[in-house]
Amino acid sequence: MEIVIALAFSAAVLVGADRLLLWLESRGHVRWRRTGRRDLSAEPTTRLDSMLSENARR
Template sequence: MDILIALGFVAVVLVVADRLLLLLESHGHLNWRRSGRKKLPAEPGVGLEHLLEEPVREGR
């Protein structure tokens, strides 16, 4: 009987957590289930490469 109560409690916690995450998603705080993944640009690392390049110094 204790295992049924524990499984029921776990189910309730999961449903409440899901509803909370859906509420946060409706307010725009995160993406959970309803909104799909955002499309990544074709080359997402170009900006990072530019930031990590060492500056070219002209020799005298």
């Protein structure tokens, strides 16, 4: 009987967390399930070599 209660409690926590994240997503705080992924090819890119070179630090 204890395992059933533990499983029900775990399910309730997961559903509650999901609802909380959906609510935060609707207000624009996080990306959870309903908004798609960003198109990373449209993001600006910087080569790692140029970021770590000595000339870029000056």
